[in-house]
Amino acid sequence: MQEILVIGGGVVGLSSAWWLLEAGHKVTLLERAPQVGTGTSFSNGGQLSYRYVSPFADAGVPLKALQWMFQEYGPLHFKPQFDAQQWRWLAAFLANCRADANRQTTHKLLELGELSRRSMVRLEAVVPPESFQWRESGKLVVYRTRKAFEAATAKPDASPTRQVWSAAECAAHEPALASVADQLQGGIYNSGEAVADCYAFCVALAERIAAHPRFTGFVHGAAARLVSAGNKIAGVETSTGLVKADAYVLAAGMQSRALAASAGISLPLYPLKGYSLTAPIRPDDVAPEISVTDFERKVLYARIGANLRVAAMVDMVGEDLSLDARRLASLTRQVRETMPHAADYGSVTPWAGLRPATPNSAPIVGPSPYANLWLNVGHGPLGFTFACGTASLLADLVQGKAPPFALDGLTLR
Template identity: 45%
Template sequence: MNIIVLGAGIAGLTTAYCLARDGHDVTVVDREHGPARGASYANGGQLSYSYVAPLAGPGALRDLPLWLLDRNSPLRFHPRLDPHQWRWCLQFLAACTGRQSRRATERLLDLSLYSRALLEEFVARTELDFSHSRTGKLVVYSSEKSFQGAVAQMRYQERFGCVQHAMDAAECLTIEPSLSRIRDRLVGGIFTPSEQAADCHRFCVGLEALLRAEPYTVKFAYGLAASRFVCDRERVLALETDQGAIEADAYVLAFGTGSRALAGTAGIDLPIYPLKGYSISVAVRAAAASPAVSVTDYARKIVYAPLGDRLRVAGMADIVGYGRDMDEQRLALLIREARAAFPDVSDYRQVEPWCGLRPATPTSMPILGPTKFPNLLLNVGHGALGFTLAMGSARVVGDLVAGRRPAISLQGFSLPSLAATSAGLVPAS
């Protein structure tokens, strides 16, 4: 089957990989001139398979007033004259219940653990160098209340196969001695030995090179701006671009935050809004001073990921629209926190700054699978979990295209108006 995948980020490239392995003729279309130029470029770097609880939850509802009043809070909201922004925010607030949060966590754990297994299979088959490490993740807490909440969540997740360990402050320092500079604010932590870290951009660059070669021979149409789907009542007929229309038997939309506008041309309303995130990458000048495991500061919502000879520091979730401009205050906050936590890693005078728009749904659940058109499928809305959920999401889409039953249930991952299964795709005659 001739299939167009829209998007050359982590979602699009892993989808292309799964489709090409099934023998399809795949073309990846992206307006950028290379892979992973959007949210996949310099994300947090943590593959957090056991930390997929949605942003919307009772805790977020409780903390929201304080976040909105604090200019240095991990979440910032700039209201705009955009009905979609307000509708998304109202849907987010509606999802901040314990019941919905637990249900979303269960479904996301199902997908994330499936993704982890598939990534391990991929790594065993290939020789990609993407600064991949399996040293685990330590989430540290500064208040007894938040720590006890994390312990309760840890015990809840045990039934789903998550292996995690609660630790006091001294044990946290044993796991990660480089945290000694902030020992005074440590109450405890949760350590997950199976968590990983990796460079998403390097993974995408390596995967693209793999896909260009035999036996996959995937084609890449870069610098092509898609404007709309051409549809009849039953299916998508073509994709209109700034360089003319292109046709395929099937289309997979994996365009990140651009997916909503393009889906709208086919009469499909996607509940996706960008959450703007920031990161800095610094060269490690003293390995002993840099964390060997991934570290998350829960109170500050900042993550630290060791990526070979670099340290990635990332955070923020700003609901500020579609602008890609760099907020120097947010970057300064990341540098200040990194310097306080790990002062000897770098002098932090030379950092690689980045910001990106993460395509998020109000529930943090990605949207996978069929639309009202049988030859248009979705792989969108992963928020900050794009790298973590990529392999599983791509395999689900590949299975649906082939008419196979996915290994995990699609309950909660489909558009609300659609059934959670697909009978497969049949090329147009």
């Protein structure tokens, strides 16, 4: 049994803490905010997309990105900065924009997605799905251009959960799309995918963690740096003092990059700023029952409880959490056009979060250069989807167990 300090109280850190507790360790959790789950986990898209895991980096993406930046509804906004980390990340991202690299990463993320799905099912025994509004909605990706639709349907996929629908079938299965059925070429539907409230999941899981007999408590304080001694981490310097343990797990979202750098570790993370809108669903609204992704516009729609959650956009603007009025106005306009009767858009709550992304879209889980420091970082927009899976992998690795599949492409090396 080790005493382990988990750094980060978002969905990844909390999941890591739970799996380590269940593996027999004592765990303390360090979170800088007064409440868990209030960072990037707070108001994200809410989709648990275990099979829709296509990496952002792919052949043709650099050209598309240039086009997106000049489109009114473009999903990408790039602000060049005098920041070496931004340019290093971009160079590594471009190096991954190859079809072969995309295929390899997609295969690995599908393995991780299946592990994550099974791990979430295991967790249902202690965190009831209704406590975080979990619902198996299925996922429908709709395409507006014939080229994109044909490219998607041409990809080999033997999954029994996959169905290809015409535009008319998309609208028939999901009436919320009726207003844009004539603008669609078709869609691909996968059953078994789900939606849920990530923040509510964090709160519910934190309650179970707090009641665990091996949990030694929450420490609410800002981590300033990792203190190293030889080949080990000797403690974490925080706003409340030095916190020490036998081993440490870094799972602090974008803050992980600076903390790792304080110990001489370079993490290939960059913040991809995303926005979400949360609008209440009224009795007469036609909100989507199926989780929908508008492929070309990169907009996600999910009914979470009594609200419609819309998530979109990638802003490469550094660690800027401000709400860009122009970006929000653009997102609101296209949401009103796509699903005009889905929710009360006059009562929208906007939000922005920084998604810690790696150049190849794969999270980093496993050992670090220090013997007692473990990593669980870089989940990008799929933190909720992959959190339980990477937590399960991490617990196995800390125990010295072999992982259920090869981790090539998922480690710091």
